[in-house]
Amino acid sequence: MKLPPLVAHVAVFIGAALVSAFAAASDTRPPAPDPDRYRELVHVVRQDCGSCHGLTLKGGLGPALTVEALADKPAEGLVATIMGGRPGTPMPPFRGIVTEAEAEWIVDQLMRGFPPDAGLPATSSLN
Structure with missing residues (x-):
């Protein structure tokens, strides 16, 4: 039995909506790290x-790290x-300085607009 075109289109639309909803729910x-x-x-x-x-993260020796500059870049990359730097460029690896979870948080923040620097906390491990 062949479905009428309107029913087929509605089924495809509902399926696409469900896939989108599940993808958004898993996103x-x-x-965030501790304060x-x-x-x-x-x-x-x-x-x-x-x-x-x-x-200001708008570029220099390295490329800009603004929301606009990163819009088409995959977060995983x-x-x-x-974590690993870019061999053959001045970009060093930050493994050992940040964890992978922290790198993921940094990328998420960069892609949303990075917060301003409030300075290091008094008890910083970076002092």
Whole structure:
């Protein structure tokens, strides 16, 4: 039995809506670090990454890390770059400085607009 075209289109539409809903439900943000580590990570990105990518993250020796510049980049690739660096370029690996979960959080924040630097907490492990 062949379905009428309207019924087939409605079925495809409902299926696409369900797939989209399940995808959105599984799209979770990386957990935020504790408040002191949050401040440390923001400081590291703004100062250390900013030394090449510009203190406003709009580019310098390295490319811009703005929402617009990262819009078409896959998050997994950016995390891999943070963790492993880019051989043959000045981009160093940050493995050992940040965890993979922290790199995921950094990428998530960069893709949303990175927060301003409030300075290091008094008890920072980076002091």
